[in-house]
Amino acid sequence: MDQIDTIFAALSDSTRREILRMLLEDDMAVTDVAEPFETSLAAISKHLNVLTKAGLISQEKRGRVKWCKLEPDAMRDASIWMQGFGQFEAINLEAFERFLATELPED
Numbered sequence: 752m753d754q755i756d757t758i759f760a761a762l763s764d765s766t767r768r769e770i771l772r773m774l775l776e777d778d779m780a781v782t783d784v785a786e787p788f789e790t791s792l793a794a795i796s797k798h799l800n801v802l803t804k805a806g807l808i809s810q811e812k813r814g815r816v817k818w819c820k821l822e823p824d825a826m827r828d829a830s831i832w833m834q835g836f837g838q839f840e841a842i843n844l845e846a847f848e849r850f851l852a853t854e855l856p857e858d
Contacts, residue, residue, distance in 0.1 A: 761805035774821035
């Protein structure tokens, strides 16, 4: 799977997006990441592994505690890809009609 596909697959889950939002604040211990969710620590660990494989977070052991850290640079390729669609702005139909009226000869 291409890295950008892996990133979008990781971002497709609302729990993983919430974990990333939480990590915007600061590094967190895995147990602290799991605390607000009504799911098992094992399920949260699976989500963290998906985020780690996508490069969106890193995990490191400090003493006995496993910590998670956001890796914001990992989203750069996905962000650049999405910006390519910024050129398509919503069409203002009234302005388009005025343009056509000035450009097209009347019959």
